[in-house]
Amino acid sequence: MNVVLREVRDADLSVLHAQSIEPEALHxxxxxxxxxxxRTRFDAHWSRIRTNPQVVLRAVTAGADGELLGHAAVYGSPDEREVTYWIGRAHWGRGVATAALRALLVTVPERPLHARVAADNAGSLRVLHACGFRVTGRERSFAAARGEEIEELLLTLTALTAP
Known part of the structure; x- marks a missing residue:
């Protein structure tokens, strides 16, 4: 998948919000x-992260028209930098998340980087493994989207470059 990362624009926020409330994605x-x-809380959160110099936030786009597919980011204190990404449901299963995360890892060369994933989120776990992350721990945490505690995997990427 040929993805391009770019700065997040104001015009992206409606699409990103719609993607963030897709029921299957939330689960x-x-x-x-x-x-x-x-939406008010969403906009306030995005305003904060877009202006935070410690956050590397990118829109994930593809195609000649630059269709917005989702977003990817690195955030956190220098000793606990973490990756996150969210790809719209319509674009799952096409390698978008893997390509976006690989591109982000080139943009942000610092290591180690960390990630967290619901233990039953096989797709996201495949993406993280494909990009060189390895499981380094497990914990039970409250998952707001599910209304209960679930198992969460903690992953770390220590290599200097993306695989």
Missing amino acids: LAAFTADDPTD
Whole structure:
């Protein structure tokens, strides 16, 4: 999949919000805002992260028209940098998340980087493994999207470059 990462634009926010409330995506992501449908809270959160110099946030696009497919980011304190990504449901199963994460890892060469994933989110776990992340721990955490505690896998990427 030929993806391009670019800065997030104001015009992207409606699409990103719609992607963030897709029921199947919410279930798989599990660890979400208490009320992901709250657009005011969504906009406030995105305003904060877009202006935070410690956050590397990119829109994931593809095709000649630059269709918005989702977003990918690195955030957190220098000793606990973590990756996150969200790809719209319509684009799953086409290698978008893997290509986007690989491109992000080239953009952000610092290591180690960390990730978290619901233990039953096989697709996201495949993406992280394909990009060189390895499981380094497990914990039970409350997943707001599911309304219960679930198992979460902790992963780390230590290589200097993406595989």
